[in-house]
């Protein structure tokens with residue numbers, strides 16, 4: 197998605213009488229935004245933004261954080277009604293504090309772990325505060341019934357992502373990782389959840405209906421690492437042009453988010469929120485046991501032959517966690533592992549491709 | 560006129576090195592030691608438990624190479640040095656620590672602690688991200704309580720409310736004293752140099768006899784004040800001498816190329832601002848013993864104005880107040896390479912300073928030599944600009 201498209205979507209939603217919320221992280225409870233009747237986008241890396249980051253931020257900060265800064269400052273997107281400023285990584289949360297329009301922000305608090313006593317009560321109370329805030333800001337009421345209905349739609353969308361990814365379990369996988377990635381990129385820019393769900397389902401059916409283009413010899417690669425929207429292209433291409441195929445993408449934009457399920461039958465909705473969001477395998481969590489569990493699960497289900505970890509040089513949570521992920525792959529999963537570091541530019545494509553090719557060769 | 564300094568300054572400046580020996584003596588006598596990294600560590604609880612507390616923040620570039628075998632290169636040198644020391648067993652304080660206490664402050668540190676736990680017994684306290692009473696006090700109380708229980712379990716002791724109450728009173732007294740030390744900078748010329756002020760506040764972390772330490776600092780404060788009243792100043796009175804506030808994160812190891820140079824070039828650092836800045840020191844733990852001491856301790860620490868919380872409005876207020884009260888002409892923010900919280904937040908400090916009509920200098924550095932010349936040049940230019948402003952202001956009077 198580029199900014200003109202997003203601007204058009206925002207204007208369009210406004211004409212339909214809807215408010216638009218932007219968020220940038222899986223910790224933000226989508227069920228609440230959906231139940232409040234907002235059109236909500238969790239934005240990927242956006243091209244073509246006006247540069248504000250170089251004026252506001254230090255240089256050595258994550259390119260995703262810079263991009264979020266640009267998005268929030270860009271005059272073309274000034275009509276978005278709400279920005280969810282989640283306190284996930286240092287760079288992002290401190291950047292939010294510097295944005296010009298603070299009134300449009302809401303700081304949503306993310307805990308620092310998944311397994312401490314305080315975590316569930318914190319998720320519950322933060323969800324309640326968020327609901328109250330939306331009710332106040334937009335003069336609406338969010339009922340339990342609204343939340344349940346919304347959660348069903350969110351669940352369906354998550355399941356559609358899981359099912360789409362699951363076509364890769366086959367031998368050979370039903371599609372190139374690149375095709376899956378592109379299908380997801382497209383569906384996430386649709387304004388309504390149900391449309392995103394149907395688009396994912398259609399893509400899945402199309403993949404299943406044809407003969408797989410993937411060679412049976414292609415090495416099965418599990419991708420993991422930083423949220424990477426913006427760098428997937430060159431990475432996946434590096435894998436798939438060199439005798440590999442991406443079978444699963446653990447990253448935030450794909451599996452991390454989609455594996456979470458919200459129990460809409462649960463009597464106490466707040467407990468359901470805690471169950472769902474406690475299960476976010478994010479490196480902000482210390483320790484991030486869920487990610488280890490998720491990688492174990494994906495490596496088995498997708499019969500991965502290699503794990504490729506991609507990190508951004510400036511991302512401290514993921515680059516520090518790398519050591520333990522490497523241990524996991526080496527000592528426990530006994531799957532070959534390689535880590536590469538990259539950025540948003542294309543300047544390292546050649547060198548990355550060489551390394552990825554060598555890794556796949558070795559498998 | 561400038562004159563000789565109170566005798567004790569040397570002692571504080573040397574305290575860290577001397578501390579190694581003192582610590583060994585303490586250990587030989589069977590005392591137990593808690594290594595810490597951060598102002599968020601509730602000192603009251605460690606003190607109540609009868610443990611000695613010592614700061615473990617790395618200050619040397621030497622262990623960084625070792626650390627980089629497990630940590631990424633693009634990470635704050637303080638984190639790498641601290642971790643490298645533990646890997647190598649090259650820091651006596653870390654070596655002697657029976658328990659290491661960390662907090663989930665910045666991303667790099669909190670993730671590093673997961674690795675450090677492979678080498679040392681550790682307890683990590685989780686901090687709230689939003690420093691708001693309504694939204695975060697409950698979780699924070701739960702973490703502070705867990706920490707107290709963790710100490711009890713680790714050291715097989717019981718920490719009673721009486722012990723906590725006594726420790727609260729003592730630590731409040733120390734805070735009052737430290738605030739008093741900062742107040743010496745309000746005089747014009749200041750009654751203490753910024754370098755000495757820092758030597759004292761940094762050095763006393765490595766002195767382990769509480770009563771004696773308290774007495775020594777009291778003596779320093781009294782002497783400085785007396786000298787000033789008698790017209791004996793640490794620097795010559797000079798109407799255009801820049802009065803600066805310094806703050807930042809983890810820069811103790813860079814003093815020689817930063818704060819020392821600032822004063823050598825003729826400015827005065829009149830106060831330090833940051834997590835142990837003045838409003839933080841003035842904010843005491845409530846001494847109302849009818850209330851749960853853990854809650855009272857948690858309340859105080861929730862207000863630590865550190866760059867790791869968002870939105871950090873308390874710090875912006877502290878900066879504004881410090882500029883006014885200390886009549887500062889300029890502000891220097893020293894941050895380490897790859898430190899997001901303090902470096903990103905510096906932009907907000909710049910805005911507060913701009914609102915007060917004073918300039919801000921942001922120095923980004925690390926523990927390796929090589930950038931001294933460039934830093935010195937920038938400081939020189941910054942000071943000259945302030946002097947020019949002051950000259951002009953005087954000529955308009």
Ligand code: SF4
Pocket residue numbers: 220221222223284285422423448476478479480
């Ligand atoms: S990795 Fe964690 S902090 Fe980053 S976007 Fe995903 S959930 Fe948010």
Ligand code: SF4
Pocket residue numbers: 635636637638664665666667668808809895897898899900901
């Ligand atoms: S200086 Fe910054 S990055 Fe380093 S430990 Fe402190 S807060 Fe973390």
